[in-house]
Every structure is written in C-alpha cells, then in structure tokens.
Amino acid sequence: MRITRRTLLALPAGVALAAGTSTPAHAAAPRPAIFVHGSAGSAMQFRVQAKRLASNGYPAQIIEAHEYDSPNIVAILAEVYAGLDARIDRLLAASGADRVDLLAHSLGTFVTQGYLNSSPARAARVAHYVNLDGRPAAALPGGVPTLAIWGEGDPARTVAGATNVHFPDQSHTQTVSSAESFTAIHRFLRGGDPRTTEVCPTRVAHVSGRAVLFPSNAGVTEARLEIYRVHPATGRRLGDRPAARAAVGAGGAFGPVPLDPHTRYEFALLRDGQSTHHFYFEPFRRSDSFVRLLTSRPGEGLGALVDTSDRHTALTIQRQKEWWGGEGDHLWINGQDILNPATAPHNRRVIGIFAFDDGSDGVTDLTAPLPEFIAQTFISGVDLFIPASARGTVEVTAQERGAGRTRLSVPAWPSSGHRVSLEFG
Template identity: 85%
Template sequence: MPTLAIWGEGDPARAVAGATNVSFPEQSHTQTVSSAESFTAIHRFLRGCDPRTTEVRSTRTAYVSGRAVLFPSNAGVTDAELEIYPVHHATGRRLGGRPVARIAVGAGGAFGPVPLDPHARYEFALFRAGQSVHHFYFEPFRRTDTFVRLLTSRPGEGLGALVDTSDRHTALTFQRQKEWWGGEGDHLWINGQDILNPATAPHHRRVIGVFAFDDDSDGVTDLTAPLPEFIAQPFISGVDLFIPADTGRTRAEAGKAGRAHAGRTVEVVTQERGAGRTRLSVPAWPSSGHRVSLEFG
C-alpha cells in the first residue's frame, strides 16, 4: 500500500520501510499536522504535483459548524444555547446587542452551519442554565469550517475546577495547534506581559493549551514557574497572572441578553516563531461568571 510518513522533530533518520518518508526536524509534533510544508508533501503524494498555493484564501462567505464538547471526554454538550456576535477587530467587544445567530445546540453538541463574514471577528457565547457563560474568540474564519470545536467542561470537573475565580480578575484559556516554545521565538503578551518562558512553556512539554488566571485570587502575578497541576497534564500549562476584570460588569448585567460590552479590554498579542504577530484582544469578563477561551490559528 503506498504510504506517506511525515516526521517532525527528532532523529531525521527515522523511516517507515517502503514508505515515502518526509522529515521536518524543525517542526513540533502538532505543528506537522497542519503546516504548509506538510500540506505540500500530502498534495504531492496524492496528486503527483505541488499545490498551486498553500495560502488560505478567503471566500465570499464562510459556513461554520461544529460541536460543543466536554474536556477531556469529547462528549457532546447538551441543554445549551449558542449565540454568535460580531465583535470589534481590535477589542473583541460586541458590535451591537443582537447576535447574528442564536442556536439551540443539537444532539451530540452539534451546531451550524452559520454563514459568517470571512473578514470579520466573532464571539461564540455558550449558555447553560446555572453555569458561567463560556465565551470563545477566534481569528476570522477565512473559509468554510465544519470542524469548529468549542471545548468546555461541567462546573467542578477537570482542570476548570482548579481555576480560581472572582469578580476582580479575568481567567483566560489559550489554544494553538502549534506548540508554544517559551524562549524560542514564541511570545504571548497579556496586557503587555509575556507569559511564555522556558519555565511556563518548556520545549519538551509540547504545550498547545495555556490557562492564565489569578491563582488564589490574591492579585499577585508569578511567572517564574508554571502551576504544577496544569503542567503535569499532556500538552497543557498554567500560569499565575492577575488580569484585572471590568468590575462594573457583573454576571447579572452580562446575562443572556447582554448588551455590547464597552468597558475594560484585555490586550492579547501573540508572536509566532517564524511568523508575525496576531492581536486577539477580548473584553475583561469577570471570572466569577464568565469563562474565556481564545483560539489562535
């Protein structure tokens, strides 16, 4: 059977006998899954030629669908409603008070497809009775995406149960399908403070998910070491960072019919090794009633 084997970091001499072996020793484990170089190798293997382009080009309309799932089981979220809001490209604040879509999440957590502007940013707000609102922020969907995954959890379960909350601070979760290498070209600035370093995102831990919140809710930041319960998990790290919340934004005020947010913003900028910077700032939702996840491409 014709086989293509793509290898990332490690011994470039590794090979699958009889296969077409391609090695990218400078790429990390998860990075190889979606890198332009891997795409080129796959296209060449399947079609016998290089692709005309590896650029992700925008279409007139992006149709977005996927599932809301529980971590780590991937079981679908039930009894939930999803609202999708257009947001300001630089602040993440809602543009108007009405969502462009309001969806009852279906069986297995399924939602969509929803037509979106490929040049706009959106907030996906997941509502479940008696639980914190979970806000998801993305870079623009340049093309149709049928595999959007809204990763959440039940109250008091999993790593979410270890995130301290209060009206005074915002708690954030970051995901990127390319490992964060602290001190090796990757940076993640929150309100001007870089939370990535060789301790919080060591190369060998292959971190793709980072939790950032005020540990013990004491208003003190300590980035000299990762939070032990988080770094002990595969592909995950956690940092003790005080992120001031918009204290005027209470859970009741930001309820299901919440208006456009006009208060404090959390400035989020990432520098990707070998590439440029991306700004994905968001409202400073209080962690007492809100969970915030940011997904970088």
C-alpha cells in the same frame, strides 16, 4: 524512501510521492479525507489543513475528522473501529468514491495503524494513509501506500516501505498544521503540488462544528449558542443582539451558520446554571466545519482547577503549533509576556495555556508553571492577575516564531461568571 524538508522543496512540481503513481491524481476527483487526532486532540488540529484542501478543490463535505475519547482508547478501540467503518460507509456512498484517504496524528497513528492491520477488507477501502509524527512501523500498515511525516526528534523513525519525510525543525503538532506538511500531503494524495498553501477567502464562510467536553470529545448537551459580531480592537460586542443563534444538537453539533469572512466574532456557549463560555477566533476566511468549542462541566476537568473571582479574568489560549518559551514565541497579555522556558518548556509540547490569578490574591508569578496544569499533556498554566472590568479590555498578542504578530483582544469578563477561550491560527 527518506526525504527531508530541503529535498521535498527541491522536488519538481508534479512529482508524485506515492510509490507506483504513474499519472497525476489531479485527473480524478479527490477522495474523501478522514483525519484521526491524537491524545487530548480533536478536529481542531486539522482545521487549517481542511481549509487548505478546500482551497485546492476538495469539496468541504468530504473532509471529516474521526473523534474519540483518547484517555480511554484501549477500552473503546473496537467501538472506535466500528465508528470508522460506519463513517467510511457513509462517505463512500455519498461521494461515489472507490476508497477513502486516512490521515492520523500521534496517538491517532496507533489507532489507524491498528485499524488498517485488523482486516484486509478494511485496508482495501483505503487508498492512502498519512502517518503524522506518530508510530513507526516495520511494514506498510495493511499494505496501504503510506506517507510518514516526522518532526523534531529521533531521525531514525520510519514506516518501512513508506515515503518518509522529515521536518527536523518542526514541533509535534506543527507537523499536522504546517504549510510544508500540507505540500507533502497534497503531493502524496493528489500526485502534484497544491495550487496554494494559503486559506483562500470566500464571500461567505459557512461555519459549523461541535461543542465538546475536553478531552473526551463527548458532545455538550442542553446548551445554546449565540454568535456576536465584535469590535476587532476590543473584542466587545457590536450591539446587544446576536448576529446568529444556533441550536446545539446531538453530539454537540451546531451550524452551519453563514458568517462574514472579514468580521471577528464571539461564540457564547450558554448552559443553564453554568458560567457563559466565550470563544474568540481569528476571522473565518472561508467555510469551516472543524470548529470545536472545548469546555467542561462545573467542577470537572481542568476548569475545576481555575480559581475564579469578581476581580479577575481567566483565559484559556491555544494554537495548533507548540509554544516555545524563550525561543522566538511570545504571548503578551496586557503587555506581560507569559512565555518563558519555565512556563512553556520546549520538551512539554505546550499548545494550550490557562492564565488566571492563582489563589485570587492579585499577585502575578511567572517564575514557574502551575504544577497541576503542566503535568497534563500539551498544557501549561500560569499565575497571572488579569483585572476584570465592566468596560475593560484584555489585549492578547501572539508572536509566532519566524512569523508575525496577531492580536485577539477580548472583554475583561469576571471569571466568577464567565469563561474565556481564544484560538490563534
């Protein structure tokens, strides 16, 4: 069955996408939902969908992500399968559910299809599978009822026997995070329309997650986390005392920490002998267990390629929807739009951008991306001089194609002692 965005939106409420579903699944409690990310990914790609599921009656504790070291997936595949077995065991025991639902994106569909096809016993514990813009298949993986969601690209891609939904105007990661995808997923898993595709606010947001090394998802060790309330216009701390302190435990886990859903916060990751890594988010409107603080060790990873000095600020900016330079997306840093067809080309599927003064020469050059960064999956880098200042502010404003603008201003921390990451959306 092939469904496009137009036909999806035209389907009457309550029409189930799952073949053989005769009664809306709303009558039963939701099953545990497990997300398996793609290459260089993490739980972050599913953050908004997890909160949408919770806004539609899912207990937050039955929504999880199964993370792994994607660059080494071939060598560790058996280990990843065994970990997924254990996760399913735990969730079934805790929830009392008969089976779980699996959702996977990109490389994660290779992992999940292989898992379902590896053993009838494994497939028997999965009620539904959602294949997000990833691997086609000649048959239902493990015989499990499947929804396959496809974005831009070859319209002939299908999972045979599945419900195949096509959003030809959506980019690769956007198919994971969009409201349209959520509607299709909810109909498939629950047999009817969601009550809302919004993230509904709560009085208190209980926030938890992991501090991890990018892209391996290995947990950060020997770290401390301080959380500060910040001014919405400047990102500067409102007082010297943190609103909360959280231990970073096994696997980099922290929280849950109760936060005000109307307040902006800075998460400061502290490690002895290393630069402080500051993370800034939009307000946490409801509880969120999929927060990931993506970092690296000194001298390792992409962070080692970032030039630093007392004179300039270095930023890493991401969102879970591709930046298309010259096609309606804009990203202004202190009034300078850093997106163009060269720095964020459509075909590179850029969701993360490093912005810093390459060579520490005080000169900006946005005519081309930094080659070491654009060569990485989903990453770009730009040579932008952002002056550092003890009392200065860096204004970062994102214009999303087809939507409005969002600003996340942050202090102008000197890159010699501080790393700064911003997450939009």
